[in-house]
Amino acid sequence: MNWEKDMILEVKDLFLYYKTGEGIVQAVDGVSFSLEKGKSMVIVGESGCGKTSLGSAILRLLPKNVELYKGVCRLKGENIMGYNDEKFRREVRWIRAALVPQGAMNALNPVVSIFDQVAEPLFVHELAEDRQEAREKVEETFDLVGIPADFLSRYPFELSGGMKQRVALAMSLITDPDIIIMDEPTSALDMLTQANIMNVLTEIKNRIDISFILITHDVSTSSEIADMAAVMYAGQIVEFTDSQNFFDTPRHPYSKSLMESVPTLKADDDSLGYIPGQPPSLLNPPAGCRFLERCPRSFAACSEEPFVFKPEKNHFVRCWLYEEC
Ligand SMILES: Nc1ncnc2c1ncn2[C@@H]1O[C@H](COP(=O)(O)OP(=O)(O)OP(=O)(O)O)[C@@H](O)[C@H]1O
Numbered sequence: 018m019n020w021e022k023d024m025i026l027e028v029k030d031l032f033l034y035y036k037t038g039e040g041i042v043q044a045v046d047g048v049s050f051s052l053e054k055g056k057s058m059v060i061v062g063e064s065g066c067g068k069t070s071l072g073s074a075i076l077r078l079l080p081k082n083v084e085l086y087k088g089v090c091r092l093k094g095e096n097i098m099g100y101n102d103e104k105f106r107r108e109v110r111w112i113r114a115a116l117v118p119q120g121a122m123n124a125l126n127p128v129v130s131i132f133d134q135v136a137e138p139l140f141v142h143e144l145a146e147d148r149q150e151a152r153e154k155v156e157e158t159f160d161l162v163g164i165p166a167d168f169l170s171r172y173p174f175e176l177s178g179g180m181k182q183r184v185a186l187a188m189s190l191i192t193d194p195d196i197i198i199m200d201e202p203t204s205a206l207d208m209l210t211q212a213n214i215m216n217v218l219t220e221i222k223n224r225i226d227i228s229f230i231l232i233t234h235d236v237s238t239s240s241e242i243a244d245m246a247a248v249m250y251a252g253q254i255v256e257f258t259d260s261q262n263f264f265d266t267p268r269h270p271y272s273k274s275l276m277e278s279v280p281t282l283k284a285d286d287d288s289l290g291y292i293p294g295q296p297p298s299l300l301n302p303p304a305g306c307r308f309l310e311r312c313p314r315s316f317a318a319c320s321e322e323p324f325v326f327k328p329e330k331n332h333f334v335r336c337w338l339y340e341e342c
Pocket residue numbers: 035036037042044062063064065066067068069070071080082234299
């Protein structure tokens with residue numbers, strides 16, 4: 018993969034391992050991808066495959082038990098992995114790259130008004146001189162995420178789940194970052210509210226120059242907003258391509274099974290697929306292809322770790338089936 022100037026984010030050979038009493042958990046194991054400016058990307062995969070860890074690794078939000086953390090992360094061409102922690106905190110996290118963490122809407126402070134919570138990053142990072150300036154910025158951001166301005170003085174308990182999620186989004190947008198990573202932003206919401214949040218994201222994408230990474234295990238809700246799609250399996254990205262390609266013709270056997278297991282309004286229940294078995298433990302992942310045990314198309318080569326192949330332009334698949342491509 019070449020470094021290119023119109024990329025917002027380039028991740029190369031990123032590793033994040035955790036130390037535990039049982040051994041080393043290889044949560045992010047040599048992940049590489051790149052995302053163009055203004056584009057959005059979805060990262061899908063089963064629970065426990067390392068999606069949250071990948072987001073945390075990019076934003077350097079690390080727990081204490083890190084065993085290995087290395088790789089390259091270029092934000093607008095600059096390797097932010099080379100920044101010391103202070104520079105990273107001051108210039109990158111929440112300023113140029115923000116996170117909407119899993120369950121963010123339930124983590125709002127119940128005794129602090131919505132205005133004070135959304136405006137806080139402006140004061141912490143000295144981006145507003147006074148409350149009036151902060152208020153204007155918060156109102157502008159509320160307009161972007163579809164929160165009525167009179168919600169400024171409300172408290173979280175006065176808001177519906179969908180509104181709380183919009184507040185969490187507003188908190189990540191308030192500093193005008195280049196990119197936002199959203200971890201399961203719709204998972205605790207009903208279907209209608211999920212669709213509303215997706216519409217809000219589409220609206221934001223149309224109105225401002227921002228890139229999104231959407232982390233989810235729900236393939237269906239992400240198809241509308243994503244320009245690019247990455248599939249994670251057992252700590253690795255096994256497929257990465259533009260979403261049209263991915264949703265029309267997924268290539269990796271895991272991606273295919275994943276797509277076949279997504280319910281649609283047209284399909285009857287009998288045609289729904291499922292993936293037998295469990296992903297391997299990240300404590301001691303198998304030496305060959307990590308999907309081998311569950312793969313309907315495995316063959317002799319799969320006992321060796323697959324390289325990433327490119328069956329067509331901008332389509333990367335970690336699978337021996339595409340070796341000849
Ligand atoms: N601090 C930690 N210490 C040890 N293991 C961890 C730690 N954080 C996560 N893990 C493990 O790392 C692996 C990847 O977890 P992660 O939360 O990144 O996956 P995920 O795909 O986001 O899952 P989910 O969809 O359930 O949120 C899992 O096996 C998890 O148990």
